[in-house]
Amino acid sequence: MKKAKISISVCVHFLLCATFGTSSEVRSCIADDLERISLLKQNIPKDYKITVRHIPKEVSGMCWVVLNVFHLEESLKDLAQKFGNISSNRDNIDIYVQTLQDVRFKIINKGEIDLESTMEEFQCHYREERWPTEEYFDYVKDLLNAANSKNESRGCESPLCPSATTEANMSGEHTGAEHQYLPKIVEKSLLWMLIIPLAMGLLCLVWKISCRRRREEPEPNPDSGHVLTDIEGKAAPLHGQLSGHKIRLSMEMV
DSSP states (O other), X not given: OHHHHHHHHHHHHHIIIIIIOOHHHHHHHHHHHHTHHHHHHHHSOTTOEEEEEEOOHHHHGGGHHHHHHHHHHHHXXXXXXXXOTTOHHHHHHHHHHHHHXXXXXXXXXXXXXXXXXXXXXXXXXXXXXXEXXXXXXXXXHHHHHHHHSSOOOSOOOOOOOHHHHHHHHHHHHHHHHHHHHHHHHHHHHHHHHHHHHHHHHHHHHHHHHHHHHHXXXXXOOTTXXXXXXXXXXXXXXXXXXXXXXXXXXXXXHO
């Protein structure tokens, strides 16, 4: 029975704000919904992390509501499933889901922005994060307040994707590094060009000095006494052998 009442209240809220209400009445409905945030903050543990896909304001600019309304709606739907059918938290979250649907339908019906193609264009800028309860519902409040204002952009242009920006920066850094690296290579090349000829010259000088010393070393003299003594010493036994041989021949002849 309570579930039926919740469904009826949500439908009535949506019909009053979206179908029959004027823009001022819609803003009044959004303002009334914001009062439920404090209750949700109290009922959900502060350390509970809630997943949301979003684009920061500094990237989306005036299109912040347009780009984030659908993903916040989906995030709230997932959060509502965490609670039972008779939970007051689920009731309050369902009202926020309906309010965001109202905001999204108004954006589509205006026809000023193609919501689907715009979200696709900004696809590379979306981030998926898990926020604690208080931070999450502050984000819900900020987005609903922004939706309540009249400051809406008629056109959304996506900045460069983070990957393209990073590659451009890396390319610039790489070019700068090359400019710094090339002089170092040239320096080393010039240094080796000086060291190698110097080393070759030193080797040639050492080789020439070695050759000169070899040529200046004295050669053995055949007239020196030391050589003759060696010859005599070697010849003496031969003379003795010949004398003995002659004596033996003389005796045999006799």
